[in-house]
Each structure stands twice: as C-alpha cells, then as structure tokens.
Amino acid sequence: MSHSVCKTIVVIALSAMTIAPIAGGSILLSAEAAFAKGGKDNGNGNGGDNGKGNDRGGNSDRGNGNDRSSASGADGLTPGQARKAARQQIIETAGVRNWGAIASELGELNKxxxxxxxxxxxxxPVHQALAAYELSGGTTLAGVREVNEARESYATYREELLGTEVEDPPGSGTMVEITPDNLDQYAESFEDFADLSEDLAEAYAALATLSSMRDKPLTRGALDALNGMLGLEDPVSQ
Structure with a gap:
C-alpha cells in the first residue's frame, strides 16, 4: 500500500474521529461521532485474562523473531529477552496478570x-489501517489525552458561543445572535482552536481508524503493546 493511500485513510479518519472522555487517567477510543474538521486503563485489561499466568495470548510475536536468538543488544539482552522485558513492563503498567489479556483484547490488531x-x-482493511498508523509514527496515552482535552475545550467553547452576538459584517452596527443554525459559520474550526501538531493529528486519526474496527475501546496496555509490535519507539505524545 502506498504512502498516499495511507494518507487517504488518515484523511477519512480525521473527518470522523472522536475520543471519549478520559476517566481515572485512562483512555477510551472510538469513532462514533465527529467534529467537522477535526482505552480505558481499568486494571483488568478487558481481555479475557484467564489467570493462568502464562504467555499464550493469541497471535504471539511469530512475525518479530523468537526467544532463541543469541545476538545481544547494547543492553546485553538478546532480542527475545528485550521483548520479554518490554512485555513485562506493559503488563505491569496495564495492571493485568499476563500477556494473554492484552493479546485477547487486541484481537485482529495482533496482525x-x-x-x-x-x-x-x-x-x-486491518493491515491497511495498521500500515497507516505505523506510517504516522503512532501516538501515546499522553498524545491521546491532549487530543481529548482539546476536543472537550472546543465543545465548551462552542456551547459558550451560543446566545452571544457578533457584529456582521464588521463595522456595520448589525448584530447577529449565534444560534445552533449559524454556529458553524461563526465558530473557529477545531483545527485552528486546538492548534494540534500535524503529526499528532495524523497519528490520532490513524488510531481512530483502528479503533473504529473494534467493538470495545483500546486500553492503555493494548496501545502500548500495539506500538511495540509495530516498532514505534518514539510515538508522538504532544
């Protein structure tokens, strides 16, 4: 898939992206509603953790090498050891008992x-959406939180405009009341209001596309795991 096609997917997602409010320092991603221009980290992983303490989550890292590699990195760990260490950190951050919970939650995103x-x-479509997210550079919980906060602020800004008056045209002395019918005409666009970086907007839009393919929101642990699977070492956070 070409980069231009990935860009097209991102543009489509940007027009339909939304993010649910953050609660308790966690994230919920979906794509149900939209601004025109525009995972809840709950400790159980939403992933069917069976409590057996194993690492047999669906679609494991078969595509990224295995633990039998003898090559050591700069930190003295083999690729397999480094991957296990990264997994353990994600498990601890997510507050789940094993990788199976996260892998189960990811479902088709294990691709x-x-x-x-x-x-x-x-x-x-899943591979295409994953490729678009990968090419965007990805984002983190902090980046998702920034978009969420910007969207909430924008919603408040639009609500506060209703019932106010503006002079239109300027200098005419004619005052026009802002109503739901003309709000879009007088309100600043979300892009201008939020002033998000292009990289963050692109990464978030690509993530929203992935989220729209799911029945449940992505948790922080799943987002961290997804970034790790795609080798995104420095996702956009702000």
Missing amino acids: ANANVNARLNSSD
Whole structure:
C-alpha cells in the first residue's frame, strides 16, 4: 500500500474521529461521532485474562523473531529477552496478570505482528489501517489525552458561543445572535482552536481508524503493546 493511500485513510479518519472522555487517567477510543474538521486503563485489561499466568495470548510475536536468538543488544539482552522485558513492563503498567489479556483484547490488531511488507501491500482493511498508523509514527496515552482535552475545550467553547452576538459584517452596527443554525459559520474550526501538531493529528486519526474496527475501546496496555509490535519507539505524545 502506498504512502498516499495511507494518507487517504488518515484523511477519512480525521473527518470522523472522536475520543471519549478520559476517566481515572485512562483512555477510551472510538469513532462514533465527529467534529467537522477535526482505552480505558481499568486494571483488568478487558481481555479475557484467564489467570493462568502464562504467555499464550493469541497471535504471539511469530512475525518479530523468537526467544532463541543469541545476538545481544547494547543492553546485553538478546532480542527475545528485550521483548520479554518490554512485555513485562506493559503488563505491569496495564495492571493485568499476563500477556494473554492484552493479546485477547487486541484481537485482529495482533496482525501488527506481521511482516511490514505484508502490511504495506495487503488489501486487508486491518493491515491497511495498521500500515497507516505505523506510517504516522503512532501516538501515546499522553498524545491521546491532549487530543481529548482539546476536543472537550472546543465543545465548551462552542456551547459558550451560543446566545452571544457578533457584529456582521464588521463595522456595520448589525448584530447577529449565534444560534445552533449559524454556529458553524461563526465558530473557529477545531483545527485552528486546538492548534494540534500535524503529526499528532495524523497519528490520532490513524488510531481512530483502528479503533473504529473494534467493538470495545483500546486500553492503555493494548496501545502500548500495539506500538511495540509495530516498532514505534518514539510515538508522538504532544
């Protein structure tokens, strides 16, 4: 899939993205409503953790190598050891008992384990959406929170405009009351109001596309795992 196609997916997502309010320092992503221009970290992982303490979550890291590698990195860990350490950190941050809970929650998004070329050249919508998110550079909980806060502020700003008056045209002395019918005409656009970075807006829109393919929101643990599977070492956070 070409980068231009990924950009098209992102543009479509940007027009339909939404993020549910954050509660308790966690995230909820969905794509049910929209601004025209525009995972709840609950400690149980929403992922069917069976409590067996194993690491047999669906679609494990078969596409990213395995623990039998003997090569050591700069930190003295083999790739397999480094991956296990990263997994353990994600598990602890998410507050779940094992990787299976996160893998179960990810569902089809475990396709992120596939070879990058398979994603970029696939006609599978999930692979295409994953490729678009990968090319965006990804985002973190902090980035999602920033978008969420901007959207809440924008909603408040629009509500406060209702019932006020503006002089239109300027200098004419004619005052026009702002109503739901003309609000879009006089309100600042979300992009101008929020002044989000282009990178963050693109990454969030790509993430919203992935979220729209799911029945349940992504939790923080799943987002961290997704970024790790895609090798996104420095996702956009603000």
